[in-house]
Amino acid sequence: MSFTVAIVGRPNVGKSTLFNRLVGKRLALVDDQPGVTRDRREGQARLYDLDFRVIDTAGLEEAAADSLEARMRRQTEAAIAEAHLVLFLIDARAGVTPLDAHFAELLRRASGKTVLVANKCEGRAAESGLLEAYGLGLGEPLALSAEHGLGLADLHEVLKLYVPQGEEAAVALPASPKDVAAQEADFGAEEEGARDYGPLQMAIVGRPNVGKSTLVNRLIGEERMLTGPEAGITRDSIALEWDYGGRPVRLVDTAGLRKRARVTDKVERLSAGDTKRAIDYANVAVLLLDGAVGPEVSPLERQDLTIAATVIEEGRALVIAVNKWDACEDRIGAMRLLRDRLERSLPQTKGVPIVPISALEGRGLDKLMQAVLGAYEVWNARLPTGQLNRWLEAATTQHPPPAPKGRRIRLKYVTQAKTRPPTFVLFCSLPKELPDSYLRYLENALRTDFELPGTPIRIFARAGENPYAKPARRRRRS
Numbered sequence: 001m002s003f004t005v006a007i008v009g010r011p012n013v014g015k016s017t018l019f020n021r022l023v024g025k026r027l028a029l030v031d032d033q034p035g036v037t038r039d040r041r042e043g044q045a046r047l048y049d050l051d052f053r054v055i056d057t058a059g060l061e062e063a064a065a066d067s068l069e070a071r072m073r074r075q076t077e078a079a080i081a082e083a084h085l086v087l088f089l090i091d092a093r094a095g096v097t098p099l100d101a102h103f104a105e106l107l108r109r110a111s112g113k114t115v116l117v118a119n120k121c122e123g124r125a126a127e128s129g130l131l132e133a134y135g136l137g138l139g140e141p142l143a144l145s146a147e148h149g150l151g152l153a154d155l156h157e158v159l160k161l162y163v164p165q166g167e168e169a170a171v172a173l174p175a176s177p178k179d180v181a182a183q184e185a186d187f188g189a190e191e192e193g194a195r196d197y198g199p200l201q202m203a204i205v206g207r208p209n210v211g212k213s214t215l216v217n218r219l220i221g222e223e224r225m226l227t228g229p230e231a232g233i234t235r236d237s238i239a240l241e242w243d244y245g246g247r248p249v250r251l252v253d254t255a256g257l258r259k260r261a262r263v264t265d266k267v268e269r270l271s272a273g274d275t276k277r278a279i280d281y282a283n284v285a286v287l288l289l290d291g292a293v294g295p296e297v298s299p300l301e302r303q304d305l306t307i308a309a310t311v312i313e314e315g316r317a318l319v320i321a322v323n324k325w326d327a328c329e330d331r332i333g334a335m336r337l338l339r340d341r342l343e344r345s346l347p348q349t350k351g352v353p354i355v356p357i358s359a360l361e362g363r364g365l366d367k368l369m370q371a372v373l374g375a376y377e378v379w380n381a382r383l384p385t386g387q388l389n390r391w392l393e394a395a396t397t398q399h400p401p402p403a404p405k406g407r408r409i410r411l412k413y414v415t416q417a418k419t420r421p422p423t424f425v426l427f428c429s430l431p432k433e434l435p436d437s438y439l440r441y442l443e444n445a446l447r448t449d450f451e452l453p454g455t456p457i458r459i460f461a462r463a464g465e466n467p468y469a470k471p472a473r474r475r476r477r478s
Contacts, residue, residue: 003052003163005045006079008107009089010099011059014119018089018146019056022047028056029236029270036267038072039213039226039238039253040079047156050163055079060103068233071226085113085162090133092118092126092143104136115158116141122148199241199248200376203278205311206288207303208232208256211323215288215359216240216253219369225253232256235271237278244369252278257307279310283379283420284317284372291334291356292327298337299328305345312456315421317379318352319371319454325356326363350444351453378455381422385415388424395445404433421456422446431461 007015016028016037022045029036037058045054057079058072080086088107090100107114116138118130122145133141142158144151204212213225213234220242226233237254255271263269279285287308289299299322311318320342328334335354342349353371357364392414401409410429417423426442428434443457 003050003085004055004083005052005085005087005159006055006057006076006083007087007089008057008060008076008080008103010097010103011061013059013089013091014146015059015089016056018087018117018119018144019043019054021146021149021152022054027236029267029274031267031270033267036235038068038075038233038235040075041236041238042240047152047159050156050159052159052163055083060099062099062102068226068228068230071228075226080107083113084164085115085159087117088114088138089117089119090129090136090141091120092129092133092141093120093123095129096132096136101136104138108137113162114138115162117144117155118142119144119146121145122150199250200372201250201252201281201283202372203237203252203254203282203285203316204288205254205275205279205285205307206256207290207301207307208258210256210288210290211359212256212288213253215321215323215357215365216251218359218362219244219251219365232268235267235274237274247373252282254278257303259303259306276310279314279316282316284319284376285311286319286321286368286372287311289320289322289338290324291322292324293329293334295330295333296337297334298341299334300338300341305341308346308349312346312348315456315458317375317421317455318349319368319375320352320354321364321368322354322356323359326358326361328356331356347440348443348456349454350447353454375454378452379421380419381450381452381455382419383416383422383450385413388414388416391446391449392426392442395442395449399441401428401438402433402435404430407433409434417460421458422452423458424460426459426461428461428463431463434461 007018009015016030019028019041020026020030023043024046027043028041037056040058041056043054043056045052057076060073060076061069086107088104090096116133116136118126118133118141120126121130121143130141130143142151142154144155204215206212209231213227216225217223217227220240224240225238232255234253234255237252240251240253242249242251254275257272257275263272287304289304291299293299308318322338325331335356338354342352353375355364355368355371357368392411396411401411403409407430412427412429414424414426417425424446439459439461443459446452446457
């Protein structure tokens with residue numbers, strides 16, 4: 001098992017700042033506004049010679065049992081139960097508040113694995129709060145400044161005391177020359193095309209309140225993500241390691257994307273940027289639509305088209321899932337309208353898989369995952385050069401390229417430059433004169449003839465070398 005540390009405390013004491021400091025990346029959203037973090041986020045942390053798992057949690061608050069704050073608190077309690085060590089943060093500049101004292105009492109009763117951390121201790125303003133922290137009954141407080149990186153050496157000494165006995169993976173040893181040589185050999189294998197891409201990166205994207213977090217919970221089989229009737233609950237893009245039928249999957253739940261003109265809150269802008277980064281790093285993006293629509297109403301709205309276009313522009317494989325399908329009044333009509341609008345508005349997604357599901361009921365999820373795995377295979381497809389050039393000859397015979405200014409463009413040959421997404425280089429006589437409409441014709445023919453549905457295809461026209469061109473003479477130096 002891995003060594004796990006949970007960071008808890010009331011809102012706005014610097015939990016996410018400390019989390020980002022330990023993982024070495026700005027993974028968690030940070031803002032002066034309290035209550036930014038809602039779901040618990042996990043990351044792989046490293047502090048000097050210690051490697052461990054760290055969990056960022058929502059701020060502890062007292063609230064009614066059915067409220068959003070109470071659901072956030074239950075997520076924090078789950079993180080506390082899972083952790084080997086709990087870092088209880090307080091704001092030393094603000095001093096000990098009644099809420100700090102209340103939750104310190106609960107932590108003292110529930111567990112003996114709590115370490116009190118007085119954060120924001122970078123100036124004299126924190127001295128009185130640091131002294132007040134002794135009254136919480138959790139032992140000597142650890143003075144820290146997560147923002148400025150002060151006190152990390154003391155934190156390291158404390159963490160070493162709580163490493164479980166026999167936990168070999170918690171201590172990172174320096175690499176031996178033999179390990180370095182093995183890594184270099186692996187790198188050489190990657191260069192030869194034998195690269196192991198690791199887990200399938202799968203991002204769930206869509207508008208707010210379409211059921212993204214509910215879908216993630218149903219897929220992994222536990223209430224891991226915060227859900228509820230409120231729109232926009234998810235703010236951070238939360239990545240989860242998951243196994244589907246023996247296939248490792250990195251599942252990413254994202255915040256809902258609204259029209260840019262409607263986004264006025266700073267935190268929502270940060271969430272939108274986090275979602276965009278999740279799309280950038282994804283292999284397959286599942287666009288979730290709200291299927292609870294009336295007759296003659298398409299589940300695909302303009303904002304959905306914008307999100308789908310973003311996925312395609314970034315070169316990611318796309319799968320469309322229509323959620324709440326059990327609540328759709330006219331399923332045949334809604335599916336017809338959906339396909340018609342996709343064909344008119346996003347012709348580059350021709351053949352994209354569309355899977356009706358019900359995340360709440362758990363229906364259609366196996367079909368969804370089969371569509372995701374199929375889209376991933378297409379996204380990684382590599383076509384033989386000989387077969388490609390035979391196809392090019394047939395395609396140009398059926399529809400010859402145009403002849404601008406009376407000069408026919410001669411297509412010489414085509415080859416696949418890379419995968420993820422499939423990218424091709426077309427060598428021709430006049431690449432700048434080749435219109436985009438003809439490239440789209442070739443793209444659609446590739447998609448149809450080689451069965452590459454839904455995935456983005458990129459074709460770049462290049463000029464081949466002229467074998468009859470005389471090489472430029474070099475001037476002799478006097």
